[in-house]
Amino acid sequence: MSLWNKLTAGLHLRTATPTYEPGEELVAFVTGAEGSTLLVRIGDSVIELPDGDPALVDATVRFEVESFDAGTHRGRGRLLEVVEEAE
Amino acid sequence: MTELTEDGGELRFRGGRLASAVPIAFFIVWAIVQSGVLGVGDTTGLVIGMLVGLVVGMFLVKGPWKNYADAVFDGMTERVAATAIVAWLWAGMFAETIQVGGFVDGLVWAADAVSVGPSLFPALTFLLAALLATGIGTGYGTAIAFTALVFPAGVALGANPVLLFGAILSGAVFGDNLAPVSDTTIVSAVTQNADIGGVVASRLKYALVAAVLAFAAYLVAGQAMSGDPVNAGTVGQGVSALGLVHLVSIAIVIATAVAGRHIIEAVSWGLLVSAVLNVALGLAEPSAMLAFRASQESGLVQTVDSIPVIGAFVVPVAPGETAVAGSLYAGASGFFPLIVLVLLIVAGAQVMQRGGAFDAILSFLLDSVATTVRRAETTMVLGTALVNAMITINTAAEIAIAPYIRTLGRRFNINGYRRANILDANTSALGYIFPWGGGLLAGYTSMQSLPQEYEWFTQAMVVNPASVWPYVFHGWFLVGVFLFAAWTGYGLEYVPDRVSEEVKRV
Numbered sequence: 001m002s003l004w005n006k007l008t009a010g011l012h013l014r015t016a017t018p019t020y021e022p023g024e025e026l027v028a029f030v031t032g033a034e035g036s037t038l039l040v041r042i043g044d045s046v047i048e049l050p051d052g053d054p055a056l057v058d059a060t061v062r063f064e065v066e067s068f069d070a071g072t073h074r075g076r077g078r079l080l081e082v083v084e085e086a087e
Numbered sequence: 088m089t090e091l092t093e094d095g096g097e098l099r100f101r102g103g104r105l106a107s108a109v110p111i112a113f114f115i116v117w118a119i120v121q122s123g124v125l126g127v128g129d130t131t132g133l134v135i136g137m138l139v140g141l142v143v144g145m146f147l148v149k150g151p152w153k154n155y156a157d158a159v160f161d162g163m164t165e166r167v168a169a170t171a172i173v174a175w176l177w178a179g180m181f182a183e184t185i186q187v188g189g190f191v192d193g194l195v196w197a198a199d200a201v202s203v204g205p206s207l208f209p210a211l212t213f214l215l216a217a218l219l220a221t222g223i224g225t226g227y228g229t230a231i232a233f234t235a236l237v238f239p240a241g242v243a244l245g246a247n248p249v250l251l252f253g254a255i256l257s258g259a260v261f262g263d264n265l266a267p268v269s270d271t272t273i274v275s276a277v278t279q280n281a282d283i284g285g286v287v288a289s290r291l292k293y294a295l296v297a298a299v300l301a302f303a304a305y306l307v308a309g310q311a312m313s314g315d316p317v318n319a320g321t322v323g324q325g326v327s328a329l330g331l332v333h334l335v336s337i338a339i340v341i342a343t344a345v346a347g348r349h350i351i352e353a354v355s356w357g358l359l360v361s362a363v364l365n366v367a368l369g370l371a372e373p374s375a376m377l378a379f380r381a382s383q384e385s386g387l388v389q390t391v392d393s394i395p396v397i398g399a400f401v402v403p404v405a406p407g408e409t410a411v412a413g414s415l416y417a418g419a420s421g422f423f424p425l426i427v428l429v430l431l432i433v434a435g436a437q438v439m440q441r442g443g444a445f446d447a448i449l450s451f452l453l454d455s456v457a458t459t460v461r462r463a464e465t466t467m468v469l470g471t472a473l474v475n476a477m478i479t480i481n482t483a484a485e486i487a488i489a490p491y492i493r494t495l496g497r498r499f500n501i502n503g504y505r506r507a508n509i510l511d512a513n514t515s516a517l518g519y520i521f522p523w524g525g526g527l528l529a530g531y532t533s534m535q536s537l538p539q540e541y542e543w544f545t546q547a548m549v550v551n552p553a554s555v556w557p558y559v560f561h562g563w564f565l566v567g568v569f570l571f572a573a574w575t576g577y578g579l580e581y582v583p584d585r586v587s588e589e590v591k592r593v
Binding site: 001003006007008009010011012013014015016018026027028029031040041042043044058060 | 284285288289291292459460461497498499500501504505575576577578579580581582583584585
């Protein structure tokens with residue numbers, strides 16, 4: 001990342017409910033779990049990753065967004081890999 | 088050391104976890120009554136307040152009191168306290184030594200030469216203090232040096248003392264917040280798993296907004312609050328520019344610190360150069376820097392006094408007036424009460440952590456208040472401010488709250504740079520605003536020696552620590568910018584937006 005990009009990164013008013021497109025790959029923390037569904041909360045948007053291991057809460061994972069409803073700020077995704085285990 | 092202290096054993100209190108906050112809470116109430124209500128700015132008085140607080144807290148402990156004593160010991164031996172102490176001692180000696188070398192005279196001469204009047208002086212002081220603090224990475228050192236050196240020059244010109252002290256503290260806040268070599272910057276980056284360079288770069292968009300507003304505020308307030316020049320005798324009338332040679336001493340400290348050397352080494356080099364310049368240019372006698380004021384009736388003293396070089400440090404005096412004196416002595420010894428105070432405060436903080444008051448407060452915030460990302464960020468800002476109000480050495484406060492900021496931020500996938508920025512900005516700001524804050528007390532300690540230093544500097548010009556808080560403009564604007572940022576999402580980045588580079592551990 002260039003110095004200019006580092007200086008200007010985040011120079012915006014970021015929404016509390018970011019939206020994502022199907023097919024997008026994201027890296028984020030798993031922030032919770034409901035049964036075997038992992039929850040990735042980004043701001044006030046939540047992406048569910050079904051059939052996950054609740055031990056992955058707090059781990060950093062890479063996942064693909066499969067669907068996202070911009071109205072309810074909720075979506076579903078598919079776990080691709082565990083980038084870093086929970087501490 | 089006992090097994091219990093090694094594994095950081097828990098302490099239980101009558102009245103529950105919150106009761107472990109009693110020593111610190113007692114101290115804060117004492118500080119408010121002593122300095123705020125009664126207007127007594129005596130640091131040793133605060134030491135007694137903290138000591139009594141620690142005694143009171145002990146009576147609330149369930150089980151063996153030894154555990155409590157262990158927590159006190161462990162707190163006092165924490166490295167963060169030593170770091171602050173080192174900064175104070177070295178900066179104190181350095182500032183005092185260039186002060187006896189006529190640096191203040193030089194500054195007054197320069198201000199006069201470029202026609203900086205009392206109204207412009209606070210704004211300019213803010214800029215220069217910010218530059219020095221960003222260069223050397225210690226806001227405490229900057230507060231000490233500027234209060235000893237620039238403060239009397241400004242007061243002599245007629246600048247308002249309270250406003251000027253606020254401007255100095257603002258500069259210290261700026262440097263503590265932004266400097267890559269500042270303790271608080273490093274702690275903020277490392278604890279949030281972000282690289283220091285990236286953290287500093289991402290910090291500018293907040294720091295500069297606050298700094299521009301603060302500069303403008305000092306310009307306006309400087310106009311409104313300036314008075315007439317003081318009849319300052321030697322200062323301000325036909326003063327010598329020669330003392331400005333100590334800009335070289337300061338440049339050496341900045342250059343050495345920026346080159347990555349430890350602050351002990353950087354200031355030691357500056358100290359050495361300033362001493363050499365003082366003697367070589369006739370700015371100060373060796374005995375002005377270090378003097379053994381020994382009895383003139385002793386034959387041995389008279390003999391040593393006549394020895395070349397060594398004799399320059401011996402000053403025969405009447406038998407009842409013997410002492411060690413000079414800028415090294417005065418510069419370091421002025422901080423002794425504050426050093427004892429910081430050791431006791433970190434002890435109180437340790438009790439609070441072991442006793443669970445910290446966990447209790449933060450669990451409440453986490454579970455009940457921070458329910459949306461905007462509210463979570465607001466909680467992070469206010470929580471950091473709250474902890475800094477309780478633990479007045481800002482690096483210690485920052486270390487204590489860092490894990491909670493991390494937990495709370497990650498719960499909303501707020502990225503490491505943003506978390507580090509919220510943590511550091513509010514830590515830097517609050518440490519110089521509260522009357523019992525370490526940075527503020529360091530500057531105040533430095534100020535207390537000024538009436539002895541200058542005949543014209545009256546006791547009335549010494550600023551009460553409790554009166555300066557409204558004027559630390561940069562601190563307030565920084566907190567304001569972060570509250571604005573929390574409410575609007577200004578500068579907010581989520582984890583998927585940008586991954587921080589590998590952490591450079593230090």
